Each structure stands twice: as C-alpha cells, then as structure tokens.
Amino acid sequence: MTDFTLDDLAGIIATRARSGDPGSYTAKLVGAGVARCARKFGEEAIEATLAAVGEDDEALTAEAADVLFHLLVILEARGIPLSSVMAELKQRTAQSGLAEKASRGGAVDPA
Numbered sequence: 851m852t853d854f855t856l857d858d859l860a861g862i863i864a865t866r867a868r869s870g871d872p873g874s875y876t877a878k879l880v881g882a883g884v885a886r887c888a889r890k891f892g893e894e895a896i897e898a899t900l901a902a903v904g905e906d907d908e909a910l911t912a913e914a915a916d917v918l919f920h921l922l923v924i925l926e927a928r929g930i931p932l933s934s935v936m937a938e939l940k941q942r943t944a945q946s947g948l949a950e951k952a953s954r955g956g957a958v959d960p961a
C-alpha cells in the first residue's frame with residue numbers, strides 16, 4: 851500500500867514539463883511534441899502487453915508504471931487534466947461496461 855497517487859505524479863509531471871531542465875526526461879519528451887509522446891506511450895503499451903502474458907509479476911508491475919507515466923505525459927502535452935479523465939471514469943460507473951456496449955448495439959462478448 852502506498853499513499854502516492856496518480857494526482858501526485860501528474861503534479862510532478864506538470865512541474866517537470868515546464869521546468870526547462872535539460873536533465874529532465876519529462877521536459878525533453880514533452881518538448882519533443884505530442885507525436886513523440888504518443889509514440890513512446892505506444893512502445894510502453896506494447897511492452898506492457900507482452901509482460902501481461904508473461905509470468906513475471908515484477909516485470910508487469912514495472913511496465914504498468916511506464917504506461918501510466920507516459921499516459922500522464924501525453925495528457926500534460928495535450929493540456930488535458932487528469933481530473934477530466936477521472937470525471938469520465940466516474941460517469942461510467944453509472945452503468946456496467948457490457949450494458950454500455952449493448953446500448954451501442956455491440957456484441958456483449960468482452961473480447
């Protein structure tokens with residue numbers, strides 16, 4: 851259990867992205883533009899996907915951390931607050947995922 855939250859990390863990312871510090875990975879990545887941030891996120895997502903079907907829990911934990919960090923970097927680069935994403939997720943709690951999919955005419959198979 852940890853008291854460190856995604857809000858905390860988003861705050862660090864926002865500060866570092868605007869720091870102008872040449873030693874900051876975050877500042878360098880955000881400075882390279884949204885497309886570069888998105889490409890990095892895609893790479894990390896693939897690495898997490900591969901880790902998900904492996905049996906090494908530590909590897910998946912590390913890759914999941916990379917995915918969350920790089921997703922927050924994209925949100926920072928696009929100026930979308932994490933609170934907007936959380937509000938979207940909260941609004942979705944009113945309905946099950948399968949019910950929402952069925953309401954759009956989608957098949958209820960989660961695959």
Ligand SMILES: N=c1c2ncn([C@@H]3O[C@H](COP(=O)(O)OP(=O)(O)OP(=O)(O)O)[C@@H](O)[C@H]3O)c2ncn1[C@@H]1O[C@H](COP(=O)(O)O)[C@@H](O)[C@H]1O
Pocket residue numbers: 862863866873874875876877890915916919
């Ligand atoms: N949580 C992270 C974090 N997770 C992953 N990473 C970086 O993300 C990169 C992941 O890329 P790879 O694994 O592909 O490594 P790489 O090959 O060196 O990366 P590339 O050359 O392909 O860009 C690594 O450089 C990691 O260090 C992170 N960098 C920063 N943070 C947080 O951001 C804070 C500020 O960091 P700076 O902006 O660097 O000061 C840190 O204190 C942390 O809290």
